[in-house]
Amino acid sequence: MSGVVVAGVGLHPFGRFDDASTTDLGVVAVRAALREAGVGQGGFQAAFCGTAYGGVATGHKVLSRLGMTGMPIVDVEAGCASGGAALMVAAGAIRAGQYDTVLVFGTEKMPKGIIRSSFFEPWQEEAGLAATPAFFALRAQRLRLTAGVTKDHLARVVVKNRRHGAANPDAMYQKETSVDEVLASRVVCEPLHLFMLCSPNEGAAAVVLRRQDLVPAGSGSSPVPVHLAAAVLRSHVPGSVLSESTPLAGLADDTAPAPSTLAATDAYEEAGLGPGDLDVVECQDTDAARELLSCEELGLCEPGGSAALLDSGATALGGRLPVNPSGGLLSKGEPLGASALGQVVELVRQLRGECGARQVEGARTALSHTVGRGANAGVVILTR
Amino acid sequence: MVRPGLFTDADPPALLASRCAACGSHHFPRADACTYCAAEGPEPVELSARGTLWSWTAVTAPPPGYEGEIPFGVGVVELPEGVRVITRLTESDPGALAEGQEMELRVVPLHRDAEGNDVVTYAFSPAAGSAPAGGAAGS
Numbered sequence: 001m002s003g004v005v006v007a008g009v010g011l012h013p014f015g016r017f018d019d020a021s022t023t024d025l026g027v028v029a030v031r032a033a034l035r036e037a038g039v040g041q042g043g044f045q046a047a048f049c050g051t052a053y054g055g056v057a058t059g060h061k062v063l064s065r066l067g068m069t070g071m072p073i074v075d076v077e078a079g080c081a082s083g084g085a086a087l088m089v090a091a092g093a094i095r096a097g098q099y100d101t102v103l104v105f106g107t108e109k110m111p112k113g114i115i116r117s118s119f120f121e122p123w124q125e126e127a128g129l130a131a132t133p134a135f136f137a138l139r140a141q142r143l144r145l146t147a148g149v150t151k152d153h154l155a156r157v158v159v160k161n162r163r164h165g166a167a168n169p170d171a172m173y174q175k176e177t178s179v180d181e182v183l184a185s186r187v188v189c190e191p192l193h194l195f196m197l198c199s200p201n202e203g204a205a206a207v208v209l210r211r212q213d214l215v216p217a218g219s220g221s222s223p224v225p226v227h228l229a230a231a232v233l234r235s236h237v238p239g240s241v242l243s244e245s246t247p248l249a250g251l252a253d254d255t256a257p258a259p260s261t262l263a264a265t266d267a268y269e270e271a272g273l274g275p276g277d278l279d280v281v282e283c284q285d286t287d288a289a290r291e292l293l294s295c296e297e298l299g300l301c302e303p304g305g306s307a308a309l310l311d312s313g314a315t316a317l318g319g320r321l322p323v324n325p326s327g328g329l330l331s332k333g334e335p336l337g338a339s340a341l342g343q344v345v346e347l348v349r350q351l352r353g354e355c356g357a358r359q360v361e362g363a364r365t366a367l368s369h370t371v372g373r374g375a376n377a378g379v380v381i382l383t384r
Numbered sequence: 385m386v387r388p389g390l391f392t393d394a395d396p397p398a399l400l401a402s403r404c405a406a407c408g409s410h411h412f413p414r415a416d417a418c419t420y421c422a423a424e425g426p427e428p429v430e431l432s433a434r435g436t437l438w439s440w441t442a443v444t445a446p447p448p449g450y451e452g453e454i455p456f457g458v459g460v461v462e463l464p465e466g467v468r469v470i471t472r473l474t475e476s477d478p479g480a481l482a483e484g485q486e487m488e489l490r491v492v493p494l495h496r497d498a499e500g501n502d503v504v505t506y507a508f509s510p511a512a513g514s515a516p517a518g519g520a521a522g523s
Contacts (some may be wrong), residue, residue, distance in 0.1 A: 125449025
């Protein structure tokens with residue numbers, strides 16, 4: 001069974017682009033990734049496209065514009081983890097010997113404001129129980145009550161990620177902020193202020209995967225080969241009332257493992273390494289509390305230890321384990337179908353040493369994490 | 385009623401749940417099969433109308449499809465059956481609530497529909513005669 005390598009990556013910046021269609025954004029990212037991989041027409045045998053709001057045949061519309069159709073093109077929807085799901089399927093097909101080279105991309109234009117999700121039933125919307133930030137806030141409150149997380153911690157997650165994002169030309173927000181400014185923004189759902197929530201937006205990302213034995217070491221356009229060591233998607237097991245599965249009820253205990261923990265555990269096993277081996281992490285930071293919870297669920301610290309991890313400076317650039325050096329979703333914004341692959345593009349560039357002012361020096365092992373409604377949790381591990 | 389089969393409008397009202405005879409777990413809303421062990425035919429039960437507050441917040445801008453008043457409280461109440469339930473709260477000031485506070489079930493109006501009827505839903509309210517249990521509430 002051959003390993004899988006990333007032969008090329010491409011990105012359309014994340015932001016708001018009123019004059020560009022979902023297809024336009026995808027074309028930019030796919031074209032860049034194919035060029036980097038040296039792949040042209042007929043050079044890949046399948047394509048998987050992550051999107052949640054793109055509509056029917058989103059992937060076909062992008063590839064038709066590039067004159068590259070005829071192979072299977074499959075749209076993949078797994079909420080925030082759509083790109084992770086597409087990567088898992090593509091990597092599995094390569095490992096199984098079905099394909100040599102596969103294009104994986106995601107493209108998205110999100111509606112503005114609080115996202116209206118077809119996940120909820122109409123009565124839940126009518127009752128006010130389809131307010132996504134409220135579920136984020138209920139989780140944040142539990143961190144405050146059980147893990148010593150304060151509003152100051154939440155604000156400092158934003159300040160950290162926005163400082164990282166200021167060095168990312170593909171981020172939506174490239175301006176630093178301060179604790180005072182974050183806490184002066186309006187309260188959306190206590191304890192979450194506006195600046196603690198990421199903006200749903202638009203963007204695209206693309207990755208070309210290839211059988212490792214078809215990429216001789218030291219050749220190709222990529223200076224450093226990057227290996228896809230694991231790509232895992234998991235859904236929830238029942239029990240947690242605040243799970244991303246967004247149930248109406250759960251058990252009065254905390255024994256159900258989070259879907260992110262399930263995915264991370266599988267990914268560490270698949271890659272043959274553990275959280276202590278990681279050099280850089282891109283994780284779900286839909287809201288500031290979500291980054292802290294992600295650190296705990298991925299095993300980057302002990303349960304309840306995320307505030308201390310932040311306090312230690314470990315997760316900032318220059319620290320022991322930088323988290324979201326791209327600026328995270330708090331700086332980039334979140335285009336669902338492109339979100340996970342955007343993380344993977346960032347991490348491939350980090351492992352190649354291409355990230356300039358936001359470079360994590362000497363990074364050799366990287367983890368990408370997305371989690372959202374479904375529940376869907378995706379974890380990808382990359383090594384060089 | 386915002387959705388039939390979710391709660392009763394009796395005095396006192398009750399949430400309509402189901403209980404698995406095989407593993408004893410409760411489900412809200414009522415489930416076709418046990419959501420925990422997949423056993424068929426969970427039995428219909430009503431949940432206790434009193435519980436304690438486990439988490440809470442307030443929504444300050446109208447979410448999609450919502451026509452009621454702003455702000456409004458949303459929280460999680462833990463019931464004696466070993467269940468935590470997502471619910472509206474009648475208290476929309478997070479600073480007035482505390483972890484472990486006694487809460488009781490109410491049926492409250494949401495908004496008036498096109499035919500002029502009040503649409504009601506379930507909500508939890510601080511229990512009569514109970515004071516906040518103390519602990520972190522506001523900032």
